[in-house]
Structures are given as C-alpha cells and as structure tokens.
Amino acid sequence: MRLFGPGSISTPARVILEVLLVLICLYLVLEGVLFATLLVDPLHPMRKYFQVTAFAAVPPGVWQPDNLVRVDPRSATVQVDPWVYLTYRPVSRLFVLVPAIANLSGWACVLLVIANLRRAFVNISAGTPFPRANIRCIRIAGWAILGFSAVELLISAGMFAYMRATTTIAGQPAGFPLGLWLAIDFPLGTIASGLAVVVLAEILKAGADLQDDQALTV
Amino acid sequence: MAIVVNLDLLLVKRKMKLTELAGRVDITLANMSVLKQNKARAIRFSTLDALCRELGCQPGDLLEYQPGPPPADGV
Numbered sequence: 001m002r003l004f005g006p007g008s009i010s011t012p013a014r015v016i017l018e019v020l021l022v023l024i025c026l027y028l029v030l031e032g033v034l035f036a037t038l039l040v041d042p043l044h045p046m047r048k049y050f051q052v053t054a055f056a057a058v059p060p061g062v063w064q065p066d067n068l069v070r071v072d073p074r075s076a077t078v079q080v081d082p083w084v085y086l087t088y089r090p091v092s093r094l095f096v097l098v099p100a101i102a103n104l105s106g107w108a109c110v111l112l113v114i115a116n117l118r119r120a121f122v123n124i125s126a127g128t129p130f131p132r133a134n135i136r137c138i139r140i141a142g143w144a145i146l147g148f149s150a151v152e153l154l155i156s157a158g159m160f161a162y163m164r165a166t167t168t169i170a171g172q173p174a175g176f177p178l179g180l181w182l183a184i185d186f187p188l189g190t191i192a193s194g195l196a197v198v199v200l201a202e203i204l205k206a207g208a209d210l211q212d213d214q215a216l217t218v
Numbered sequence: 219m220a221i222v223v224n225l226d227l228l229l230v231k232r233k234m235k236l237t238e239l240a241g242r243v244d245i246t247l248a249n250m251s252v253l254k255q256n257k258a259r260a261i262r263f264s265t266l267d268a269l270c271r272e273l274g275c276q277p278g279d280l281l282e283y284q285p286g287p288p289p290a291d292g293v
Contacts, residue, residue, distance in 0.1 A: 197238045216259040 017118040024111050028104070035100040042090040052076075052088040052099050054163055055184075057175035069174070072166035086137075088163070098162070102155030109148035116141040130208040137202050142197030149187040149194060156185050222282045223261075226256045228273050243268035 036044050056069075069086065071078040076088040076095045090096045116137040123131040160176050167174040229236060240250040245265060252258050253265075266277055273280070 213259050216252060216257060218245065218253045218258045218261050218265050 008064045012048075014118060014121040017114055019123060021111070021114050021118060024107065024114065028107055028111070031103065031107070035096060035104070035161065038090060039093055039100070042093055042096055047089050050090060050096070050099075052095075052159060052163075054088070054160065054176060055180065056084050056086055056167065056169060057180075058084055058169060067170050068170040070168045071163075075162075075166050076099040078167065084162070086167070098155065098158060102151060102159075105151045106148055109144045112144040113148075114139045116144070130204055132208055135204045135208060138197060138204060139201035142194050142199075142201055145190060145194030145197060150180050151188040152187050152190070156181075220284055220286050222284050223253055223256055223258065224280055224282055225250075225269075228275060228280065239269075239272060242272045243248075262273055 019065075034046055037044050038050055044105045061062045069078055069084075071088065074089055075092045076090055079087040079089075088095070120134045120137040120141075123137070162179060164174060164176050169175075171197065225236075229239065236250050236254060237247060240247045243250075243265070245268070253261070261281075267276075267279070269280060270277060
C-alpha cells in the first residue's frame with residue numbers, strides 16, 4: 001500500500017489538505033472583514049471587491065442594452081457588458097447580506113469537506129485500511145458537498161428573483177431566462193460529486209464490515 | 219451470539235492448556251483466545267477439523283446452540 005515507506009502516499013496529500021485548510025481560513029477571515037465593512041457601510045470603497053453577476057435576456061428590438069439597464073437605486077448599482085452580463089455592486093445592506101450568507105455558508109461547507117478529508121488521511125496513516133472513523137468523515141464530506149449545492153442553488157435562485165424584481169432593460173422587466181440559468185448555474189457536477197462521495201462512504205462501510213468479519217474468523 | 223464454543227470444557231476434560239492446543243492446531247494464541255471467549259464470528263472448516271482431531275471430539279461437542287435474543291448488528 002505504501003510504496004516508499006510509512007506515510008509516503010498519505011503524507012503529501014495531507015500536507016496539501018492542511019495548506020488548503022489554512023488558505024481557506026485566511027480567505028474566510030478576509031471575506032468576513034469585507035462583508036462586515038459593507039454591512040456597516042454598503043458604499044464603502046471596499047465595494048469594488050464585492051460583485052454579484054448575472055446575465056439577462058434583452059427584450060426584442062433592443063440592440064445596445066448597456067445604457068438601458070436600470071436597477072432600483074436603493075438596492076444596487078449595475079454595470080453591463082456588451083453580452084448583457086450584469087455586474088451588481090451593493091447600495092443596500094440586504095444586497096450585501098444575502099450573498100454574504102450564501103458565500104460564507106458555501107465556504108463553510110468546503111471547510112467541512114477539507115477538514116474531514118484531512119482527518120480521514122490521518123486515520124489512514126494510522127495503519128488500518130478501513131477505519132470506522134473514516135466512514136463518518138467521508139459521509140460528512142459527502143453530505144457537506146450536497147448541502148453546499150443546495151445552498152448554492154437556493155441562494156442563486158433567490159438572487160435571481162431579487163434581481164428580476166429590481167432590474168429593467170429599456171423600461172421592461174429584465175428577463176432572466178430560467179433555462180439558461182439552469183444550464184449555466186445548476187450545480188450538477190457538485191451534486192454528482194456529493195452523491196459519489198456518499199456512495200463511497202457506504203462502500204467503505206461494507207469494507208469495514210468485511211474487515212471485522214475477517215478479523216473475527218478463526 | 220447463540221452459538222457457544224465449549225472449548226474451555228473440552229480443554230479441562232482433556233487436561234490440556236490453550237497454548238498447547240494452539241501449537242498443535244497451528245493457530246495463534248490470540249485467535250484461540252477469541253474462540254474460547256466466544257468472540258469469534260465465524261470458524262473455518264479447516265480449524266474445526268484440526269480442533270476435532272486434536273481434542274478427539276465431534277463438531278457437536280465443540281459447538282452448542284443456546285437460544286437467546288438476536289445480536290444487535292443483525293448478524
């Protein structure tokens with residue numbers, strides 16, 4: 001199992017996971033500072049680091065939408081590129097709060113996944129191929145990935161609804177095509193990964209059961 | 219477990235130590251201990267064969283069924 005002596009396979013992966021863990025923690029602290037600052041003052045210069053992006057469908061007959069996009073001035077400002085990709089920056093606290101919750105909960109899920117994978121590597125380094133503790137770690141990681149997709153999906157849908165309600169293009173309510181949103185934003189890959197990890201945990205559980213049976217067979 | 223291994227009883231009858239039996243049937247003392255303490259989940263036919271040969275008994279003398287509540291893990 002270990003090609004170059006004890007820990008030769010698990011150690012580099014563990015180091016990568018530990019570095020990732022530290023980097024994510026630092027990133028979360030920076031994000032926390034950004035969100036806290038903008039919640040106190042949504043017009044703080046730090047708002048240039050905060051953006052919510054979306055795409056919109058242009059109403060028929062509109063060829064240059066960049067000067068025709070209007071957003072409720074109490075919620076956010078908006079920039080438009082030629083492909084009608086909208087970049088919002090906050091004016092209201094609500095516009096900061098919802099994406100902040102989305103972003104922080106998403107990263108918290110990622111943190112949970114990385115922390116559990118790291119713990120699983122530590123357990124594998126201890127020697128047994130199917131330690132029971134790992135099954136729990138991997139199962140938690142799988143459900144965290146699925147939770148992350150659910151949060152991502154819910155908040156994304158919520159933000160779309162909010163932007164639909166506050167944005168107009170050439171005087172008409174902005175169209176955010178659902179089909180296109182699902183095609184681009186639907187976290188199919190994340191959901192599939194989460195399910196794969198949950199199934200992997202069940203396979204490991206079967207392995208651990210077999211290992212127990214084998215150990216107690218005389 | 220409803221199956222009980224009467225190894226200790228047979229050892230007393232044969233005036234044999236567990237270590238001696240382990241050496242004769244070529245099974246580790248740890249595994250013999252698992253068997254004696256009724257912690258084993260399964261027993262190989264080869265092990266049963268060796269035990270019966272060395273103890274001069276039948277499998278039925280070694281194993282006994284005692285009805286009881288089913289084990290928690292459903293095994």
